Amino acid sequence: MTTTATKPGGRARAAIAARTLRTDRWWLAPLITFLGLSAWVTYATVRVFMHKWFFVEEFHYLTPFYSPCLTERCGAAAEFGTPLPNFFLIPEAAFTLPFLLLFRLTCYYYRKAYYRSFWLSPPACAVPDGHKSYSGETRFPLIFQNAHRYAFYAAVIISVINTWDAVRAQTTGLGLGNVILWINVIMLWAYTLSCHSCRHIAGGRLKHFSAHPVRYRFWTFVSKLNTRHMQLAWITLGTLALTDFYIMGLAAGWFSDLRIID
Numbered sequence: 001m002t003t004t005a006t007k008p009g010g011r012a013r014a015a016i017a018a019r020t021l022r023t024d025r026w027w028l029a030p031l032i033t034f035l036g037l038s039a040w041v042t043y044a045t046v047r048v049f050m051h052k053w054f055f056v057e058e059f060h061y062l063t064p065f066y067s068p069c070l071t072e073r074c075g076a077a078a079e080f081g082t083p084l085p086n087f088f089l090i091p092e093a094a095f096t097l098p099f100l101l102l103f104r105l106t107c108y109y110y111r112k113a114y115y116r117s118f119w120l121s122p123p124a125c126a127v128p129d130g131h132k133s134y135s136g137e138t139r140f141p142l143i144f145q146n147a148h149r150y151a152f153y154a155a156v157i158i159s160v161i162n163t164w165d166a167v168r169a170q171t172t173g174l175g176l177g178n179v180i181l182w183i184n185v186i187m188l189w190a191y192t193l194s195c196h197s198c199r200h201i202a203g204g205r206l207k208h209f210s211a212h213p214v215r216y217r218f219w220t221f222v223s224k225l226n227t228r229h230m231q232l233a234w235i236t237l238g239t240l241a242l243t244d245f246y247i248m249g250l251a252a253g254w255f256s257d258l259r260i261i262d
Helices: 028-048 072-077 097-106 108-117 142-170 176-193 196-203 213-226 229-252
Strands: 003-006 012-015 259-261
Touching (some): 028 108, 028 229, 097 108, 108 229, 142 176, 142 196, 176 213
Antiparallel strands (some): 003 012
């Protein structure tokens, strides 16, 4: 049941007491997102601070959660030196993990995802915001969302390091672990290049594509990836967890690597 109220100008409008008139399960998507992101963050946090089961020296498998490995605990995995102390609150990849976290946190898709699922701002279309006021991304800490482009540059460098890890492991032969590492690297590159900042860098300021055919082709490629940015965001969370779990299982001795070529 609705009543009427008067708005400026003397015209009547419906005064709806209901929070929303949506009758579908609008709350399901933010709930699934909340559970999915919470589960992944919990798993990743536990793994990063375990300080073990991250490297299989026989096949040179290194989990991306520990790459590049920079403490004395790394052993043969420390291909870039050991500048970090062996303190339990310092991850082996402490130089890169903050940039990867910043890249994901400031990602346009992830911002939508956690704004809706964690902050209820708003939880869904045509559903009121869970907060009384809205200041946008102009205040601390959300003003740091503007650092997304710089985090993208760091993510590219880290993707190069992950690619090197896959290449390095390939020198020992071919096993299921190599396949998993390569799938993860390919998906990480796809997600990184599908970033909106990458698309803007590729062709955002060009006025005449005809004068820049190479950049136009790259922009077209990135634009196609960009339409799959949300899917790639979730796929890479899955490939990262799968890669880490597989290498953890090998390092812990839970199972053996399926070798194809030795």
